[in-house]
Amino acid sequence: MADMTPINYPLPLAPKHPSRQREFLSNGINLRSGELHHNVLTKIIQNIDIPPQRHQFYPYPQVEHEHAAKTLGIDPSSIYFTPGSDIAIGLILRLIACTTKRLIIPIPNYFGWIDHANLNQINILPIYFDDQCAENFCIKTLLEIIQTAPPSILAISNPNSPTGIEFDNNTLLKISHSCAKNGHLLVIDECFIAFGNINHLALLGQPEHIIYVRSFSKGYGLAGARIAATIASPEIIHILSQERTESAISGSTWAILHGILAKEDHIKQICQSIITTRKYVIETIMALRPNWQILPSGANFINIKTNGDYPAELVETAALGGFYIRDMSSQERMNGYIRIGIGELELMVKFLKQIFPSEYDYSERNYSE
Numbered sequence: 001m002a003d004m005t006p007i008n009y010p011l012p013l014a015p016k017h018p019s020r021q022r023e024f025l026s027n028g029i030n031l032r033s034g035e036l037h038h039n040v041l042t043k044i045i046q047n048i049d050i051p052p053q054r055h056q057f058y059p060y061p062q063v064e065h066e067h068a069a070k071t072l073g074i075d076p077s078s079i080y081f082t083p084g085s086d087i088a089i090g091l092i093l094r095l096i097a098c099t100t101k102r103l104i105i106p107i108p109n110y111f112g113w114i115d116h117a118n119l120n121q122i123n124i125l126p127i128y129f130d131d132q133c134a135e136n137f138c139i140k141t142l143l144e145i146i147q148t149a150p151p152s153i154l155a156i157s158n159p160n161s162p163t164g165i166e167f168d169n170n171t172l173l174k175i176s177h178s179c180a181k182n183g184h185l186l187v188i189d190e191c192f193i194a195f196g197n198i199n200h201l202a203l204l205g206q207p208e209h210i211i212y213v214r215s216f217s218k219g220y221g222l223a224g225a226r227i228a229a230t231i232a233s234p235e236i237i238h239i240l241s242q243e244r245t246e247s248a249i250s251g252s253t254w255a256i257l258h259g260i261l262a263k264e265d266h267i268k269q270i271c272q273s274i275i276t277t278r279k280y281v282i283e284t285i286m287a288l289r290p291n292w293q294i295l296p297s298g299a300n301f302i303n304i305k306t307n308g309d310y311p312a313e314l315v316e317t318a319a320l321g322g323f324y325i326r327d328m329s330s331q332e333r334m335n336g337y338i339r340i341g342i343g344e345l346e347l348m349v350k351f352l353k354q355i356f357p358s359e360y361d362y363s364e365r366n367y368s369e
Helices: 039-046 061-072 085-099 111-119 139-148 169-182 200-204 234-243 251-261 264-288 311-320 345-355 364-368
Strands: 079-082 102-107 123-128 153-157 185-189 210-215 228-231 301-305 337-341
Touching (some): 039 264, 085 102, 085 234, 102 139, 139 169, 153 169, 169 185, 311 337
Parallel strands (some): 153 185, 185 210
């Protein structure tokens, strides 16, 4: 019989709500989580050779680090790899934000930022999204807080998750300049950057006050491999690397990363095809449902406010055809929206036929135009 002696060690209090977990989908197509659906990408990954030694023996993170940094064109002292971007977010908030205990962040945003901030007792200063506001996330309010708040971490996702909205060049330059002037660290989460119009590094460079978090889950289609990179000043990288999370990246994941980076041109073509398909899907839906409202998106998903229709019913209709989309109504400031991931054209044609069976008729001519 198990020993039921009570624990005398002072354990920390558990959170009131359990951490979020993705709902397991045993079949069908997941258009909820921003995964990259494209047959060409699948073939590229299938053709990456992973010798058994990659599973059998420990990798050498310093060698893998140097190789990946060189391929990405980043100085090795300015980049650090983690098993997914969630780990990078946690490191930044635990090891960097610990000095000021403040996080300025647009809301809604990727829940990982909020969860890790709460776990580390970081005070959150929210900037709320308003879909009726001409300035995305009310830029005026954001800049005012940057100018008046004490030194803090400012975290933006660009393009934003979950809205898909993208800050333009002028806005990013204003935010960066104001952060530098007022003593803030600017963290740019680049998870969906492959599907947008911004090159942050080319626009903003690598100044001391900017940290980039770059995931390989979305734009490179490696969500299951779990790998991301943080790009920052050598001083910040040195702080983050103290936890040695690069040692937690498997040899097979390093092999897949190196293999996919060698196909950079192919990956860019795949992402461009997703962008083209996104435009087609938006135009098709607006033609069939002009009363619906679609947020501008720089990601591989779109958010639609189904004015006059119930989001849950549309989610159910899609599921009957094996397509899983997300009702965003439980997300702060997203009531009435559904989120639809954008995959390759062939997949999205099938999806549109499922949603609008009697109205939608695919025309290759209309798509090319």
